[in-house]
Amino acid sequence: MGAGDWQWNDAWIFVSAVIAERLERDRALHAALPMAGASLADVLAAADFLHHSVPSRAELEESVRRLAGAGLIVVEDDLVEVAPAGEQLWRSRPFSGLSSAVMTLQTQLNRAASPGDSDWNLDEQTYAAAVREYSHRLADGR
Numbered sequence: 001m002g003a004g005d006w007q008w009n010d011a012w013i014f015v016s017a018v019i020a021e022r023l024e025r026d027r028a029l030h031a032a033l034p035m036a037g038a039s040l041a042d043v044l045a046a047a048d049f050l051h052h053s054v055p056s057r058a059e060l061e062e063s064v065r066r067l068a069g070a071g072l073i074v075v076e077d078d079l080v081e082v083a084p085a086g087e088q089l090w091r092s093r094p095f096s097g098l099s100s101a102v103m104t105l106q107t108q109l110n111r112a113a114s115p116g117d118s119d120w121n122l123d124e125q126t127y128a129a130a131v132r133e134y135s136h137r138l139a140d141g142r
Helices: 010-029 040-049 058-070 084-092 096-114 125-140
Strands: 075-076 079-082
Touching: 010 040, 010 058, 010 079, 010 084, 010 096, 040 058, 040 079, 040 096, 058 075, 058 125, 075 084, 079 084, 079 096
Parallel strands: none
Antiparallel strands: 075 079
16 A cells, blocks of 8 residues: 555544544543543544534544554544644645635645554444433434
8 A cells, every 4th residue: 555545434534533533632621631542432423514424333433443554543442633744734735714625635635645554443332322411412413
């Protein structure tokens, strides 16, 4: 794999992780709690906001593996954080607004880095729990 091998889904999940982490950081700051990262449900919510669909387990797992393997995000205990290299990529992108952020980020990814391959796995039970949590939030109007 080389630069230019990033897929649209990779950019979609990356932008979703950035949005989810920033929202979680704001919530933690306002509640005077430590920041622990965004949950998978947070990432699914941001992905749905951006593209009006929830990524499948396979789409999410593949993109997270590629992004984490490239050092752009960190996933521990099913919490997602944007790594310093990911922050740099996000901050150095041409500002285009959220409506075109995914396309802009895919271009940036293809110029800047090669996809990696981490050994992170998303089992069906964990994915289903994240989808359930997100569905409950929607039902509660959050």
